[in-house]
Structure formats: C-alpha cells, structure tokens
Amino acid sequence: MLYYIKKYPVSLLIILTVIYLSFFKPPTTELNSIPNIDKIVHICMYLGMSGMLWLEFLRAHRRNDSPLWHAWIGAFVCPVLFSGMVELLQEYCTTYRGGDWLDFAANTTGAMIASLIGYFVLRPRMMKKQ
Numbered sequence: 001m002l003y004y005i006k007k008y009p010v011s012l013l014i015i016l017t018v019i020y021l022s023f024f025k026p027p028t029t030e031l032n033s034i035p036n037i038d039k040i041v042h043i044c045m046y047l048g049m050s051g052m053l054w055l056e057f058l059r060a061h062r063r064n065d066s067p068l069w070h071a072w073i074g075a076f077v078c079p080v081l082f083s084g085m086v087e088l089l090q091e092y093c094t095t096y097r098g099g100d101w102l103d104f105a106a107n108t109t110g111a112m113i114a115s116l117i118g119y120f121v122l123r124p125r126m127m128k129k130q
Helices: 004-006 009-023 037-060 068-093 101-128
Strands: none
Touching: 004 009, 004 101, 009 037, 009 068, 037 101, 068 101
16 A cells, blocks of 8 residues: 555545545535536546546656556546446435436546546657656
8 A cells, every 4th residue: 555655646635636526515606507517527537637647657667667558457447437436426325416427428538538648648758758
C-alpha cells in the first residue's frame, strides 16, 4: 500500500475526491438549470482521474520497466469499473442519488478521452525526455 501512496499520491487524492463528490448531497443552485451540466461534471471528474493516473504511471515507469498494458488497465479499465460500482452504489445505497446509465457513459467518455491523450500525447513527450 505504501508503494502506491509513494508512486500515485495525486491520483489517490483525486480518487478520494471523486468518491466524496459521488456520495455527498449536492446543494440546489442556479447551475441546475443548465441542461446536462451533471454529465459535463462526470466527464471532467473521470478525465481528471484517468489523466492523472496516466501521468503518474508514465512518470513512475520512465525506464519502460512495466508494460504499457498496465497503464491501460490501471488508467482506463479500473476507472470505468470504479464508475460502474459508484453508479450501482448510488442507486442501491443512497436515497438522494440515483445510478444513471448516462452518468456511466459520461464517466467512460472522460476516461477514454484521458486515455487517448495519455497514450498519444503524454507518452511520446515523456519518452522524448529520457
């Protein structure tokens, strides 16, 4: 566990923030009148989480000591599965939040965008710096 805290400190902080944001009762504001604002928030949350996982993975493994599929599992598949579990927990364990398939789709979209940026933009730049 200490290994992951040392290698991925910002990612773990973002994951804890996403957990908090997923289960607290949001206040009613004027932003609620903007159509699909919650979907944009979901995309941003998972883009940030997956993007930071990519960044910290690439930073921690600059010497190519881990295969790249580890990054795809850890920075794309795990956030998508995590978001599915969060949506199910919101549906069945809270009375004020409901699981939504469109939220899951927005979460997956955010993780996909971050993974594409991580693979096609961050990875080549970080490999150049070696």
